[in-house]
Structures are given as structure tokens and as C-alpha cells.
Amino acid sequence: MSVQEQTEPHGWRVFHGTGSAPATPPDMPQPPPWRRFRGGPPRPVPPADPEAARRRLGSGDISPRLREEDVDIINAALLLRRPLLITGPPGVGKSALAYLVSRELGLGRVLEWNIVSRTELRDGLYAHDAMGRAQAIAAWRAALRRGAAAHSDEAEEAHTPNTGINTAVDSNPRQHPPVIGDFITLGPLGTALLPYDRPRVLLVDELDKSDIDLPNDLLHVLENGSYGVPELVRDAAETARVQTDDPGSIAEIRDGRVECREFPVVVITSNGEREFPAAFRRRCLPLEMRTPTRDQLLAMVEGHLGIRPQGTEDLVDEFVQRVQAGGTHSLDQLLNAVQMTTAGGFQAHDDGRTLVEMLLRDLAKGR
Structure with a gap:
């Protein structure tokens, strides 16, 4: 951040609340x-x-x-x-x-x-998927035993006449054991x-x-x-590759610490x-954070729906009145009411009014 930016009003800000994605991400302050x-x-x-x-x-x-x-x-x-x-x-x-x-x-x-x-x-x-790891280790050990038995049979065949029957080896006894990182997800x-x-x-x-x-x-x-991952700290390997909370992403952890x-x-x-x-x-x-103003609510509705349907102002005014009367209400309720009442063919008066009341009900009353 330059000296000029620091001396300008709000020049120290990196976030301005515009909600617009930048062409180039701004540098973060030190x-x-x-x-x-x-x-x-x-x-x-x-x-x-x-x-x-x-x-x-x-x-x-x-x-x-x-x-x-x-x-x-x-x-x-x-x-x-x-x-x-x-x-x-x-x-x-x-x-x-x-x-x-x-x-x-x-x-x-x-x-x-x-x-x-x-x-x-x-x-x-x-x-840590301890159960999955235990099952994988058990399967690996079983494969080793099958491989050892198959090699033993091959050794016996070497001292007996050829019968024309091939002995199948269904596993590789030299395969590596399951690594603990495969069973840890951040x-x-x-x-x-x-x-x-x-x-x-x-x-x-x-x-x-x-x-x-x-x-x-x-x-x-x-x-x-x-933070530390005790299961990795106790493991003999210096590094471990683990899954992260991001889909398909892998991270390498060294000495069990992040x-x-x-x-x-x-x-x-x-x-x-x-x-x-x-x-x-x-x-x-x-x-x-306080309850949004009328103008903010209108902007939110337009932001979510992409348009401001006819009748939105009336619903927003009703929503504001209910909040000012002490009720507990959510923006989701307003969006649902606008979407429902502006859908083709729905009539918000007479019987349709009952549905509007349900959508804008006071959440503090439990029903």
C-alpha cells in the first residue's frame, strides 16, 4: 500500500462491500x-x-x-x-x-x-477413518498370506511331474501396506x-x-x-498425503503438523x-448486523431474482412492517413470498392470501 493511498480517505481499505468480482485480485495488506x-x-x-x-x-x-x-x-x-x-x-x-x-x-x-x-x-x-484403515490392513495381510501360499505351491510343483495345470497367484506379496494418509481427510x-x-x-x-x-x-x-494430527505424528513416515475439504484436492503434511x-x-x-x-x-x-432497510431488501430481491417483479414493493413494505412490529423474520421468507406471488397464475388475494401469511409468518411463534 502506497503512502498516498494511506493518506487518502478510506485508502487503507482493501474491501469496499461492492460485491463485484475483480479483474485482478487486490493485494492483501501486510x-x-x-x-x-x-x-x-x-x-x-x-x-x-x-x-x-x-x-x-x-x-x-x-x-x-x-x-x-x-x-x-x-x-x-x-x-x-x-x-x-x-x-x-x-x-x-x-x-x-x-x-x-x-x-x-x-x-x-x-x-x-x-x-x-x-x-x-x-x-x-x-x-480419521480408523475402521476403513483397519479393514484395508486386514485385506492386505490376507493378500500376503494368499501370495505366500501360492508361492509354496509353486515350490512343490518344481519337484513334481508337470500335470499341465497352471497355479494362479492372485496377489503380489511385495505390495505396499495401506498408508495412513489415505484415511485422513482435513x-x-x-x-x-x-x-x-x-x-x-x-x-x-x-x-x-x-x-x-x-x-x-x-x-x-x-x-x-x-495444529497437529497425532495419527501422523506417530507414523514413521515424514510426510503424508491427505485429502482436504476441497473436492479432489490433496495436501502434503510434514511431520504431522500444519x-x-x-x-x-x-x-x-x-x-x-x-x-x-x-x-x-x-x-x-x-x-x-441489523435488519436490512427497505432499499437494501429491494436490492437483495433484485440480486437473487435478477429482476424486480411487479408487486415486490408491496411485499417488501409488508415484510418491513412485520419486522418493525417485533416479529422474527428471515430474508428467505421474503424471497419465497416474492417468487410465489409473482409466479404465473398465482393470485395473492382471497385464498392465496392464506399462503402469503404462511410464508411471512412470525418464526418466533414456533409454527
């Missing part, structure tokens, strides 16, 4: 000395997943405008290499923000870690911490639904940008169902 990591060798970031981005952001070019203070917080997280902890009611676009950042900065496919009450830290780091968090030459975007969705210990368990990994090169852009979402420990919050930058 991290502070205490957030530099030495992982290697560098790996290229895989390409984006356009279909996943389309589902989250819509197919149009219109994206909701973030508040200026929101854009500043996001850029501060990018500069300081700290996770974003995004709170707000359901359906306001918390998880979509990860895709917005990835698309605008050209950071490739977003890695998603969806949290449930049973989720543990290891689920995000890696999975999770979204474990993949994000590989030594990429540009940061990956990791979405940790609905962390407030986790077990009470998970936020604390995350502290060490988020602070150090590294360390990032560029700390990932970590977007953690919460619906506010619980408080997080102070030590965890200290390592994150908080961002509270």
Missing part, C-alpha cells in the same frame, strides 16, 4: 508482526464455486450496501488477521458476508463449517490453515449452537494458526443464543 506465520511450501488458492456464491448472494450484480462502520470493521479484521464474530437476527445475511468478501477479494472457494450441538474441534480439523478449519499463498475464507456458521467448550477449544488454533502461511479470513456467525467467553471475544472483532 499482517502485523505478531500475526505472521511461516507455513510452507505455499499452495495456490483453488478457484471459486460460482454456484455456491449464487445461492448465497444471488445471480444479479446488485448487492446490499453495508454501513461504513461495518466495512471498516471487516477491513480491520483483514489487516489484523483476526476472526470476525458476526451477530444479528436470523436471515440478515451474516453467512452471506463470507461469500461477499471472497468474491470481492478473489479468495476462491469458501470453506463452510456448520456447527451443531455435537460438534467438536477435531471435526473441523480432520477426520475438515474446513484444517483445510483453511494449510499454507496458501493467499488467505482462504472460512465460514464458521452458528457457533452459538455448539457445546459450551468449543469456543475455548478454538482459542489455541486461532491464536497459533497451526501451519498456515496466510491466516484465513474467519467469519463466525451467531444468532445471539448464548454469550461467549471473554478470552474468545478478545481474539475476535465484533460486527453486529
